[in-house]
Amino acid sequence: xxxxxxxxxxxxxxxxxxxxxxxxxxxxxxxxxxxxxxxxxxxxxxxxxxxxxxxxxxxxxxxxxxxxxxxxxxxxxxxxxxxxxxxxxxxxxxxxxxxxxxxxxxxxxxxxxxxxxxxxxxxxxxxxxxxxxxxxxxxxxxxxxxxxxxxxxxxxxxxxxxxxxxxxxxxxxxxxxxxxxxxxxxxxxxxxxxxxxxxxxxxxxxxxxxxxxxxxxxxxxxxxxxxxxxxxxxxxxxxxxxxxxxxxxxxxxxxxxxxxxxxxxxxxxxxxxxxxxxxxxxxx
Amino acid sequence: xxxxxxxxxxxxxxxxxxxxxxxxxxxxxxxxxxxxxxxxxxxxxxxxxxxxxxxxxxxxxxxxxxxxxxxxxxxxxxxxxxxxxxxxxxxxxxxxxxxxxxxxxxxxxxxxxxxxxxxxxxxxxxxxxxxxxxxxxxxxxxxxxxxxxxxxxxxxxxxxxxxxxxxxxxxxxxxxxxxxxxxxxxxxxxxxxxxxxxxxxxxxxxxxxxxxxxxxxxxxxxxxxxxxxxxxxxxxxxxxxxxxxxxxxxxxxxxxxxxxxxxxxxxxxxxxxxxxxxxxxxxx
Numbered sequence: 033x034x035x036x037x038x039x040x041x042x043x044x045x046x047x048x049x050x051x052x053x054x055x056x057x058x059x060x061x062x063x064x065x066x067x068x069x070x071x072x073x074x075x076x077x078x079x080x081x082x083x084x085x086x087x088x089x090x091x092x093x094x095x096x097x098x099x100x101x102x103x104x105x106x107x108x109x110x111x112x113x114x115x116x117x118x119x120x121x122x123x124x125x126x127x128x129x130x131x132x133x134x135x136x137x138x139x140x141x142x143x144x145x146x147x148x149x150x151x152x153x154x155x156x157x158x159x160x161x162x163x164x165x166x167x168x169x170x171x172x173x174x175x176x177x178x179x180x181x182x183x184x185x186x187x188x189x190x191x192x193x194x195x196x197x198x199x200x201x202x203x204x205x206x207x208x209x210x211x212x213x214x215x216x217x218x219x220x221x222x223x224x225x226x227x228x229x230x231x232x233x234x235x236x237x238x239x240x241x242x243x244x245x246x247x248x249x250x251x252x253x254x255x256x257x258x259x260x261x262x263x264x265x266x267x268x269x270x271x272x273x274x275x276x277x278x279x280x281x282x283x284x285x286x287x288x289x290x291x292x293x294x295x296x297x298x299x300x301x302x303x304x305x306x307x308x309x310x311x312x313x314x315x316x
Numbered sequence: 317x318x319x320x321x322x323x324x325x326x327x328x329x330x331x332x333x334x335x336x337x338x339x340x341x342x343x344x345x346x347x348x349x350x351x352x353x354x355x356x357x358x359x360x361x362x363x364x365x366x367x368x369x370x371x372x373x374x375x376x377x378x379x380x381x382x383x384x385x386x387x388x389x390x391x392x393x394x395x396x397x398x399x400x401x402x403x404x405x406x407x408x409x410x411x412x413x414x415x416x417x418x419x420x421x422x423x424x425x426x427x428x429x430x431x432x433x434x435x436x437x438x439x440x441x442x443x444x445x446x447x448x449x450x451x452x453x454x455x456x457x458x459x460x461x462x463x464x465x466x467x468x469x470x471x472x473x474x475x476x477x478x479x480x481x482x483x484x485x486x487x488x489x490x491x492x493x494x495x496x497x498x499x500x501x502x503x504x505x506x507x508x509x510x511x512x513x514x515x516x517x518x519x520x521x522x523x524x525x526x527x528x529x530x531x532x533x534x535x536x537x538x539x540x541x542x543x544x545x546x547x548x549x550x551x552x553x554x555x556x557x558x559x560x561x562x563x564x565x566x567x568x569x570x571x572x573x574x575x576x577x578x579x580x581x582x583x584x585x586x587x588x589x590x591x592x593x594x595x596x597x598x599x600x
Binding site: 038039040042043045046047049050051053054055056057058060061064112115116118119120123131133134135137138139140141142143144145146148149150151152153155157158159162189192193242246247249250251252253256257267270271274275280283284287288290291294295298302 | 329347411435442457460468
């Protein structure tokens with residue numbers, strides 16, 4: 033009897049922590065979305081959808097921009113990550129873990145500092161553009177900072193390792209004898225790739241898409257450090273509504289909209305693939 | 317070893333991989349080098365010669381020092397707590413089948429996949445509803461909430477490689493439950509626990525978004541640096557970033573070396589088959 037209860041005792045403290053500080057807060061946030069009022073007059077539950085519709089009315093530009101930037105970031109990241117992951121998995125030889133270590137190197141630097149470093153690099157008179165302008169390679173008025181290129185560049189930079197790693201893990205798991213079989217059966221190198229390697233690596237790509245798209249679309253650090261007023265993303269709005277305006281019902285509504293949109297995508301995804309695959313690969 | 321692509325493609329992909337690694341390292345280089353910049357301007361963008369001034373005056377900005385100390389102490393507390401709670405969950409999930417295991421699995425997956433901004437605003441909504449003032453301890457609670465999950469996943473992955481008949485053998489030889497855990501289970505689990513602890517520490521000290529929403533007026537290192545990005549980031553930030561970077565690299569290298577040595581010992585004693593899982597330094 034004691035033995036059968038063992039897993040419950042082990043899971044209880046951590047499970048409670050996750051229930052109270054992860055699951056319940058999501059429910060509370062959604063409930064707050066149905067409130068109205070202000071910090072001075074207090075908030076009351078109204079139960080209508082007004083906050084949601086007004087937030088979509090006000091901020092659909094930023095919502096669309098966030099999803100667009102997230103999508104562009106994800107596509108660029110796949111294109112950059114796949115060839116690298118492929119080369120390391122199949123040709124890394126003894127140095128595979130060294131290459132992976134080098135790819136993970138940015139994670140040893142604080143996320144905010146990494147992004148500020150790009151601000152350094154891309155500043156109008158900074159070390160990169162400043163010199164190129166001095167040498168006459170770029171026109172004086174040229175700038176990257178405060179454009180969508182800077183923000184998407186920052187997002188790609190910050191989340192690239194999240195794409196390389198799961199793709200690498202998936203490629204690494206491919207049974208090498210399958211490739212020999214393909215070549216024994218006279219498959220061309222191209223056919224072996226498109227018909228054996230690529231399909232077997234797709235779970236890694238799918239995991240990478242979640243790990244990249246979700247943080248990229250909901251990020252506000254890159255937009256705020258590298259972008260200008262034209263690159264404001266939905267995360268920036270949520271931050272302002274919560275921390276500057278203390279307009280909690282509207283902030284909660286907007287955050288719930290973002291969460292719902294992303295979760296919907298993730299669960300359709302996970303349903304199609306099984307969460308285990310995604311978890312396995314993301315745990316490395 | 318089969319060769320899915322010819323050698324001609326080999327050098328191309330190799331150089332490509334190195335170009336991307338160089339690009340990933342560029343902001344790190346900027347951070348390190350500009351910590352030595354003899355700048356007098358408020359914006360540390362232009363190179364003005366070498367100095368060790370900022371290393372000597374590392375703690376000259378009291379608010380920044382406080383923020384760094386907060387980050388470090390929070391990371392230590394959070395790592396200890398989440399290693400205990402997370403290991404219990406990971407061990408239970410790896411060893412037992414029990415009711416609610418599927419639900420727990422879903423919660424872990426949702427925690428990894430959910431956007432940070434939703435977890436941060438959700439928790440803030442909870443604290444606001446309960447009238448709990450935000451500060452040091454709300455950030456500790458928040459960090460434990462996401463770190464438990466990463467430790468649990470890492471330990472569970474390690475459990476997958478664990479031969480359960482070893483525990484039965486120990487039991488048959490008369491070892492009690494505690495002795496079995498101490499002498500058989502724990503040594504096998506240890507690399508997973510250490511990897512989980514390193515990951516938990518890194519995620520806590522680097523966290524920005526969830527902390528931003530739940531810190532109130534309290535400052536952590538990333539929060540202070542973010543605030544400084546508008547008014548000019550002082551070179552001390554580069555120095556602190558460089559030291560954190562160096563410390564992180566040292567920890568992971570030490571862990572890798574220790575693992576390698578203990579594996580060699582294990583092998584020579586031929587006690588446990590080398591399972592080969594969780595031997596990569598996990599850091600993200």
